[in-house]
Amino acid sequence: MATRRTRLGVLTGALAASALVLAGCSGSQQDEGSVVLEYWSWAPNIEQVVAVWNEANPDIQVEVNTAVAGAEITAKLLAAAEAGNLPDVSNTTYDNLPSLIINDIAADVTDVMGDREAQTAGPAWNLTTFGGVNYAVPQGTSPQMLFYRTDVFAEHGIEAPTTWDEYAQAARTIHAADPDTYLATFPANDAQLFAALSQQAGAQWWSQSGDAWSVDIASDASDRVADYWEGLVDEGVVATMKTYTPEWQAALADGTLVSWLGAVWTPPLIEQNAPETAGLWQAVALPQWTPDAPAAGVMGGSGTIVTTQSDHPEQAREFALWLNTSDEALNAYIQYANIWPAALSGRDLDGLAEPPSFMANQPDFYDLAAQIDEYTVEVTWGPNVAAGFDTFNNAFSDAIANGTPFRDALETVETSVVSDLETLGYTIE
CATH class of the missing domain: 3.40.190.10 (Periplasmic binding protein-like II)
Structure with a gap:
């Protein structure tokens, strides 16, 4: 494109x-x-x-x-x-x-x-x-992390995925063993997550050099991420419930969802929604596209x-x-x-010497955060992120409901972002 x-x-x-x-x-x-x-x-x-x-x-x-x-x-x-x-x-x-x-x-x-x-x-x-x-x-x-249920992974003999191929295979294994259980959800309402995953793959949705701005949302890197998740959705091995909804909260609590692509701030949110699962979660670095050159997005x-x-x-x-x-x-x-x-x-500070109380079984939690912080990519945000994210939510909700290509949804977001900038009065050449 x-x-x-x-x-x-x-x-x-x-x-x-x-x-x-x-x-x-x-x-x-x-x-x-x-x-x-x-x-x-x-x-x-x-x-x-x-x-x-x-x-x-x-x-x-x-x-x-x-x-x-x-x-x-x-x-x-x-x-x-x-x-x-x-x-x-x-x-x-x-x-x-x-x-x-x-x-x-x-x-x-x-x-x-x-x-x-x-x-x-x-x-x-x-x-x-x-x-x-x-x-x-x-x-x-916000060092980006993968949080997963250690008990469920152990039950199915799955190691924490280090690549996105391994992540996809874990999704297939878990859902095949129990059709009511999913490794994760693809949430159409979480543009921030998709942006971070795209950044990990090499995308920069907004960038600036001097007085020049570039909008590159429908990039090759973003398309790679879109194709990956569209494939998992089409296979039916990930859910499509939206995050921070009652359905999603219940799914964390009852084990319907057994992982979360979150960040260092995630443990208290899991605790609020699934307090009885304390001690059953582990945080690891994100799966990688290129393990020899690790990267993480800004979550x-x-x-x-x-x-x-x-x-x-x-x-x-x-x-x-x-x-x-x-x-x-x-x-x-x-x-x-x-x-x-x-x-x-x-x-x-001494507080970082101990892990979050909800994850007391992981003493290296903040050491992991420090390591991921070292290879988190630099990001520039444009002046109309909120409008772009709103369009993302609508475009991807429609794509999931209608079975249309995720790449088309990205094109819709990019076109809307540029149009919005024009409406705001920016000069666009």
Whole structure:
């Protein structure tokens, strides 16, 4: 398939322009007396982390709103910005940050982050810094992992797959032994997963060189991934239920699904949905296309923004920095949410010497995360990731429902992404 090459106006130029506007919005000082900050987050157990701050800072209290899921938070923030009721602070995934900057939601936080480059993981710094301006305090990176049920694999005499061919064979073996059991699901609603798997295969969906942007979603690398999963779906050896749905939650709990292509943050989510399976899961590196040249995609990763509508931007920046760089917060995050810190000092904390409690049988869990982090690819996200991911969800849902080629769905996504950029006012040559 032909690759569509596009030239867009420089994202950093747009971001720099909005920075001038934001600078005027974020300079006010707090009034005398106690301050209450509203914080939006989807992180599991985030209340326990924030409780550490609230206990130590009686004059700056933080109220957590966890009603917004990670996949929905950008749309909710855009709606809140329009209504004039943004929270003071919010989580955001790295892929959605450019959209929040362009829409004047994420404020400049350079005054608390500008001198921390040497103390921050390089990929996380690059994903939160545009034109020399910091727009989020990086929280963590997300080494991608395969989680699998050791008891089921042992029952069928299967070793953890190290290649995608072995993974496909494991799917066939498990489903043949029990037609109600699947190695995995191909979730049409998880564009982030497909993007990460495509990155592992060598794809870059958005890229930039100077003022030139390229959109290459329907690439050879992405097609390889699409063909692979379409084959497993057509064979019927993987399910097609969507992740984070009640059906999917039940499938994890009852053993219908016996693995998950997740990341370092996955254990607490499995624990929430299948607590009785504690000790039965193992994490390994992703299966590889080329074992001699291992690679992993970017499966998530997030940071904390201060919004442009905060009435207390100074206190909000102080909290955002503490949340992602202090030993107290990072130890709590490691304990309750299994993050792999973007702050390099956090990777030496004692909390990482022990595995997640749900996976106490795997003492090398964080050593594995460090190894995978070394060969995780660098990624550039474009300014309209949310729109592209929405189109992905619709296109792949239709492909599964109608039995149409996954490659065609990728072409649909690419065409929509370019059209959306035109609608947003970018110059495309």
